[in-house]
Amino acid sequence: MTGAAWLQSYSGVRAKIGLGPDVSRDDEAFAFRHAYCYAVSRMQANPAPRATLVLARDPRPTGSGLARAQARGLATACHDLGVELALIDLGVVPTPVWQHSVRLFEAHGGVMITASHNPVDENGWKYATGVDTFGVDPAPPGALLSAAEMGHLIRAANAFAPHPWRSPLGSVTDHAARERAISNYVSFLADGYRSHAPGVRVVVDPNGGAACTVAERAFRALGVEPILINHVEGQVAHEIDAEHARPDGTHVLDDVARRVRAERALFGLAYDFDADRGNLTYIDGDGRTHIPSPQASAAMNTAIALALHRRSGDSRPPAVVASDATSCRVKRVAASFGAEVFEVETGEINVVTKMQDLERHNFCAVIGVEGPNGGTVFSGTTCRDGTLVGAGALLAAADAELRAIIAHALAPGRQMRPDLAGFIEILPTQRSFMERHDAPADWHKTVDTFDRAFPRIFASELARTWERFDIVYSYTRYVGPERPMAAWYGWKARLFRPGAEGFLWIRGSKTEAGVARVVGDAPDEAAARTLVDLGRRLLSESRALA
Template sequence: MPTLMVSISGIRGIVGDGLTPEVIVKYTSAYADFIKQGKVIVGRDARITGEMVSKIVVGTLLAKGLDVVDIGIVPTPTVQFTVKILEAQGGIAITASHNPNEWNALKLLNATGQFMSPEEHEEMKTFLSTEPFYESWQKIGKYSEHFEAIDNHIEAILKLNLIDAEKIRAKKFKVLLDCVNGAGVYSVPKLLDKLGVEYIKMNCDKSGIFPRLPEPVPENLSETMKSVKENNVDLGIVVDPDVDRLVLITDKGEPFGEENTITQVVKFIVAKTPGKVVVNLSTTRAVEDVAKEFGCKVFRSPVGEANVVKRMKEVDAVIGGEGSGGVIYPSLHYGRDALVGIALTLQHLAEKDITLSDLKKSLPEYFIAKKKIELQNVSPDEIINSLIFKYKNQNINTDDGLRIDFADHWVHLRKSNTEPIIRIIVEAKSKELSESLAEKYLNEIKELV
């Protein structure tokens, strides 16, 4: 895997290898040239390299003449929310999200608090090749701290029309909370306290060291699931290091399913405020099923938060997100936000007066299988174009690789932006069918190679 990855959301790398002080200065300087003037919000997740990276970022921005508002260790959605609330010209969230301890990253935000559009990203990149210009001593930016950012974010969630904190408090929920020692440690307990939720902490110290692989997928959560069952709680709440993904564990200690996070939130929202829904092309078909119950239309975007948000704005969606546990609720802000996802989930359970395992049973059941194939001496585009031609008479979408919808399943074939591989994602009504179909498409690609 490359040790520095560049995408429209920013840069990500292994600290001291791909992500060096020189690289941080170079990209922060180009970002400052893109922003031009005004103030930039800077926040970071809890990993131990965050302080070092933050000081380099802050110093560079100040030297470029931009004002910096430092909001400390916070979720990425709190950085996004604060850019919007303080009417800043941009924001940098210092986090490598679900990557392991040795990684860190700069997530670069525009004046709306969202990830830069492809056009904005291209404009920023033009400044990478110019010699950095720094201001003289009397023109450097001003530094300030704003450590109320998390409290302001939580207060805004509690004021949402669909959140009735009293109703949630009356349920006296008891949960197990796993924050993987990330930024969730500083934010999720505050939200749960406000909602009267009793919680048992797991992986919630402030060491900044992730005790397990931080991606909140079932294979990394065996101890957490066991603990949910042993402690006899109503549900498990798991967030990734920068708190933009929400993963739930049922009262039986079983995975609720990442795809079901967005499915149940969509069901809750459109039942109350019918409207358009946006998810990415790799997200479960269950979203269409629950939206259809309330006469609502689902639109699909290419994978990636920036793409989902762009589509949400185009169609004026009431809710959106991604199947990795990402909930985007525009009534709060346009960004994946586990904090608002937690509040909406607890509200849903309180109003339905059911357990999380019963809520899971009430949702359409699908199974996703994923495979990938590494390509040598052939371009991923060439393979995908061959498959587009082969399936041209089917129900296809080519906005992001190739998605083909059949009556009994769908498949999404997309190339990686960082490696010569094609990812194969298949969803069907049974695990056996999704696995066998994923194998079928893998073999088709092998034949083309």
């Protein structure tokens, strides 16, 4: 077996390595080097005679092999540094449980073996920040490493070739620690997001992924009895990514929707494989199936988070952190609650770091929206969480007090219709579309083309619809008029007219090699698609001039 072509990015490392269970020696060696360099970086960030690190994985068949390689890398690095290693192996748990556990066990960091929403024959890993490492990691413990820190780690892992220490340490699940971690996570859900909805039924689809370990307990803690489907760990019933329609026009969530209809359930929720994403479907009062867009779900979660803040009586001003590709719908929801919106470059680490910054400045950062996929990071967490998407939907559909708070903020004097359908109806209207295209080789020259061409196109094609525009750039936690010096950063043309906003956003993906993402956002579908078409044209024009 030869080694895979590994994609190394600021959000993690992944490759197509097959269905295992064995992994190639080259891939084992690659995982070992990454883990070794990661452990060294953690001890540099927080020197101590004893290192605590948390290891976990999703149920992919190659997970055990990569976990063993990572464990050997961590152990060898600690041995070489003269540091005692306490490795807490949680086995199969969702990514949110793993990230909560880094804080629970006051660890120096952790490793999650997963390729998230990608197919089962792919696998990889993410690394977390640890306790007392603010000098290196501006993000809170349990968050992903910063882009800069991950960049240093990738360069080190590609440059060094440490020799494995012949240690008896392996990858063996610590069942007591695993139970403590899951119980802690479930308690967090119950304390902050439990609904008051007796008799409510919801359909929950873990699709054989990591959510199989917690979904039933989590939803019971949230106050409902879930109807579980596809919940045998490791047995995949459909595509891992539940967000998109298939080429034949059907949708991954169609089977979940049929079960929702048959059970007369409030809604259905499908997880990705590491359970940091959750996608919803519901049936309205007229019997029609709905699959809310990711940005609609983000707006719903934002409204719920702001209503929870208002109900809590917290005197701190509420704040929403939104990535630069987040729909203006979220901004309009925030404005209805008097909350300030702070923009950052797309990326989970940028969102959670800004949320922590705001908390230090006496804001209550109630929620962050992570990217074009609408992933949301709720207060008290450091990552997206599929279960919290379900918790938000429960509160939106069935918590009468919160629904009244939201109706008063978003549509004063208007009656909210029952269930999730009624809630989504009162959200501000806005449409957002995304496309993927080949990324240009020279981003700086490409942005030069955008900056020259967009004012001309605005004057000839968009000025009849929009009153004015400006152009901003984004890099990590900066969004503004100055172009960053980085290799990749976001470009965004913001469009304004009385009572409405929209934007065209383009950026090379930092998680998909060779891909540029284009997002068009506007109050109606036609205007949003016009902006996406314009983004496609701008990319084509820049390639023609290259």
